[in-house]
Amino acid sequence: MKTLLKNGRILDPSQDLDIIGSVIMEDDQLVAVGPDVTADDADEVYDCTGLWICPGFVDPHVHLREPGEEHKETIITGTQAAAAGGFTTICCMPNTLPPLDKPELVDHIMDRSAAPEAGGVFVAPVGALTLGLQSERLSDLSALKKAGIVAASDEGSPIQDSVLMTRAMEFCVQLDLPIMTHCEDLSLTRGGSMNEGGTSAMLGLKGMPRSSEEIMVMRNCLLSLHTGCSLHILRVSTWGAVEMIRQAKFLGAPVTCETCPQYFVFTDEAVGEFNPLFKTTPPLRTAVDIEILLQALADGTVDCIASDHSPHALYEVQVPFEQAPFGSAGLESVVGVTLTYLTHAGILSPLETVRKLSTSPANILRLDAGTLRLGETPVAQVTVVDPDLHWTFDVAKTYSKGKNSMFQGMELKGKAMLTFCGAEIYRDRHFDAERYTTQD
Amino acid sequence: MKRSLLGIRGLELAEIEDLLGLAAHYKARILAGEEIQRVPRRAIGLLFFEGSTRTRVSFEQAAAYLGYRSTNFAGPGSSMAKGETLKDTILTLKYERLDAIVMRHNASGATQLAATFFGGPVINAGDGEHEHPTQALADAMTIIERKGSIQGLKIAIVGDVMHSRVARSNAWLLTKLGAELNLVGPRTLMPPVMSHLPGAIQYDLLAGIEGCDVVMCLRLQRERMDSGLLSSIGEYRRLYQVNQRALRVAKRDAMVMHPGPINRGIELDDLTADGVASAIHQQVENGIFVRMAALHWAFDGSGTDTPTLRLADGKKAAKKAAKAEKAEKSERATTGGKA
Numbered sequence: 001m002k003t004l005l006k007n008g009r010i011l012d013p014s015q016d017l018d019i020i021g022s023v024i025m026e027d028d029q030l031v032a033v034g035p036d037v038t039a040d041d042a043d044e045v046y047d048c049t050g051l052w053i054c055p056g057f058v059d060p061h062v063h064l065r066e067p068g069e070e071h072k073e074t075i076i077t078g079t080q081a082a083a084a085g086g087f088t089t090i091c092c093m094p095n096t097l098p099p100l101d102k103p104e105l106v107d108h109i110m111d112r113s114a115a116p117e118a119g120g121v122f123v124a125p126v127g128a129l130t131l132g133l134q135s136e137r138l139s140d141l142s143a144l145k146k147a148g149i150v151a152a153s154d155e156g157s158p159i160q161d162s163v164l165m166t167r168a169m170e171f172c173v174q175l176d177l178p179i180m181t182h183c184e185d186l187s188l189t190r191g192g193s194m195n196e197g198g199t200s201a202m203l204g205l206k207g208m209p210r211s212s213e214e215i216m217v218m219r220n221c222l223l224s225l226h227t228g229c230s231l232h233i234l235r236v237s238t239w240g241a242v243e244m245i246r247q248a249k250f251l252g253a254p255v256t257c258e259t260c261p262q263y264f265v266f267t268d269e270a271v272g273e274f275n276p277l278f279k280t281t282p283p284l285r286t287a288v289d290i291e292i293l294l295q296a297l298a299d300g301t302v303d304c305i306a307s308d309h310s311p312h313a314l315y316e317v318q319v320p321f322e323q324a325p326f327g328s329a330g331l332e333s334v335v336g337v338t339l340t341y342l343t344h345a346g347i348l349s350p351l352e353t354v355r356k357l358s359t360s361p362a363n364i365l366r367l368d369a370g371t372l373r374l375g376e377t378p379v380a381q382v383t384v385v386d387p388d389l390h391w392t393f394d395v396a397k398t399y400s401k402g403k404n405s406m407f408q409g410m411e412l413k414g415k416a417m418l419t420f421c422g423a424e425i426y427r428d429r430h431f432d433a434e435r436y437t438t439q440d
Numbered sequence: 441m442k443r444s445l446l447g448i449r450g451l452e453l454a455e456i457e458d459l460l461g462l463a464a465h466y467k468a469r470i471l472a473g474e475e476i477q478r479v480p481r482r483a484i485g486l487l488f489f490e491g492s493t494r495t496r497v498s499f500e501q502a503a504a505y506l507g508y509r510s511t512n513f514a515g516p517g518s519s520m521a522k523g524e525t526l527k528d529t530i531l532t533l534k535y536e537r538l539d540a541i542v543m544r545h546n547a548s549g550a551t552q553l554a555a556t557f558f559g560g561p562v563i564n565a566g567d568g569e570h571e572h573p574t575q576a577l578a579d580a581m582t583i584i585e586r587k588g589s590i591q592g593l594k595i596a597i598v599g600d601v602m603h604s605r606v607a608r609s610n611a612w613l614l615t616k617l618g619a620e621l622n623l624v625g626p627r628t629l630m631p632p633v634m635s636h637l638p639g640a641i642q643y644d645l646l647a648g649i650e651g652c653d654v655v656m657c658l659r660l661q662r663e664r665m666d667s668g669l670l671s672s673i674g675e676y677r678r679l680y681q682v683n684q685r686a687l688r689v690a691k692r693d694a695m696v697m698h699p700g701p702i703n704r705g706i707e708l709d710d711l712t713a714d715g716v717a718s719a720i721h722q723q724v725e726n727g728i729f730v731r732m733a734a735l736h737w738a739f740d741g742s743g744t745d746t747p748t749l750r751l752a753d754g755k756k757a758a759k760k761a762a763k764a765e766k767a768e769k770s771e772r773a774t775t776g777g778k779a
Contacts, residue, residue, distance in 0.1 A: 201631035202449075204548040204569030204608060274549030318527050320547030322568070 002026050004039045008048030012055055013355035014371035023053055028422035030380040033372045047435040048384055054354045055372050056088025056381030060258060060361040061234055061306035068097025073311040073401045075112035079119030081400035083426040085331040086416025088121050088381035089369045094128035095156030101128035101139040103147035110148055120425035124150040124367060126180055129168050133157045138168055145175055150365045153180040160186060169229035178230040183216035193322045195268040195283040213282045214240040221248035224255050232364055233257035235308050237282040239292035246301045256364045258306040261337040264293045276317050276324035277406045294347050304360040307334040311402020329402035333393050337407060339414025379422035387414045389430055441740045444555045444562040447571035448612040462733035463581050478507025485533050487513045487543040495565050499542050502731035530557040540738055561738035569603050575699050576609035577730035582722045583654055586695050591618035596649045598682055599658030600629040606699045607658055611639045624648030628669040645680050650689045656697040657682050657707040673706060683709040695719050
């Protein structure tokens, strides 16, 4: 079967390609990409005039909650949400119950994500850096790597002990495994539930100071510099953290980082009257932080954008602010929010937008993804985006079980219309039926 | 119209004046021995998820004066202790047909959450470190009775501002009523300088209370010592105790307040707590009247014999009450009562 994506704007950051052209897929493989590509014998044709044709998007930071917290999300619903969000590869975080510290658990994720009812996207598991995420003993990282993890992380319970972190990095250098780290000095944030500042003081909520994040960013960058371990810093939120990462990169440390839409869209004032949907870790910061994050996205200090998709059941969120869990569901809003607040705002060009959402996270985690080069991905991974579609984000219409979104009701411009991962895995209801023709 | 009293921050000046006017009205009637019309069918739930004697008793008294039936709903031993969520507890009470809820909770914002599920009026009797609006109203009423008005007064709030819901409610209320406010305390117990709370930050007691008409102390929780926010009680006493010596820099007729319970010898010395400048007992008593006002206001006066009052009426009533009190005091003084 031959599929033609016709007359789109092809954006492939892996080859710095930004041209009008077409893409042909034969069965599950990409077979042609270029300006003069045509196929009169195509079985199906998608007219992509005015749309972007991109390498499938890659989300480096997703919580699928399975095993253990299937009431929040499952691998099935989470991968469906990923496909609907425009992603063809997602990395799932290890802070499940139990944490992903055994090869059997990794096998379980691989099996479930390949199930026919799943969303059809690749799931790249991230293993627990320490057994049970207890920060006491390292997991059997070589066995985990053999089972298929693409990185190891202390997500959910950041390693405080510097000796343990050094050992972890040394092991990971040997195994050629990147570490994805959540940077938080827990002694500074104990009992805290939002950014320490004017709003927290007004609301009588204990603050989480920016120094907590920055101290650990600095420590982990220094350990990365000295051990040579590839370090990916999860969800950067403060200007100080950005400046330290900039410095670490300048010094030659193999450090990369991500931020998430919530950190460049909202400040701590969004908490309003104790709205628990706006409770995140690290917390929403201030206008100055947003300004520096936008600069850092533009100049490349921030390498990529992650959703930090953190689904929760509503009953867990409808509690007093201090007791609410951290995080917001994000897989199905991240592309729309990124286009609205970065691309259309002139912060990122279309090509750089796609780099942040696809090529860059794929390179950081060494995934066979993030490119439209023929033969470089196991199957064709393509996302078609309508950059100009005006739509309203509504959690009631999402595939994710997590209806806890801080983007609820937001007017957005730009949306993933089609997702291909070997085959079409998602077609948006806004995709004009007249754009699609088939021989059958 | 039914409405909640969740905090002072969100109140309009007119609403504050209504509340204080109503409180003064009730005080005058009760001191004069006049009957308050009873509305026996109105039922309110007292939900104290966090321990409290003073505030709970005060609300019980207020409800009794108004003829409301009040039901206590204690935290331990209740369905909350059995793992029920706050949302379900509130929904249950809604369908138990309670007309209003008075609620205290150890989490900031918990009463806001309760109000979204309850539908009817919720009165905040203290939520975490956020607000304690009826305490602030009682304090404002007391200041107005003694000083005539709050407009233009210089007021200091001294102590653990950072962890105090009383301080937050008073900061909003006193500045909305036109006071010049200082927040005074050690750096570790103060909000950041760029805080969204009104009031000027002062770390030095004498600088903070200099020339003040009102010095309001806050209770110091002993656990602040454990978390390293203070080195010792002795140091706090030496640097921040409001005593006769410190008060020399305040106005000669400065009044001293404390929301209670007092740590005698720490926030205040005996002479100050029991002296003529102390308004502590008046604060407690006025607590009843502002809580009556809050319960009345929450239903906008419907079902009682009292029309909504403006501050002008309240001021008259307050003047009357102040006069009565003065007479009582001078009587006490001449009969050799406790000074």
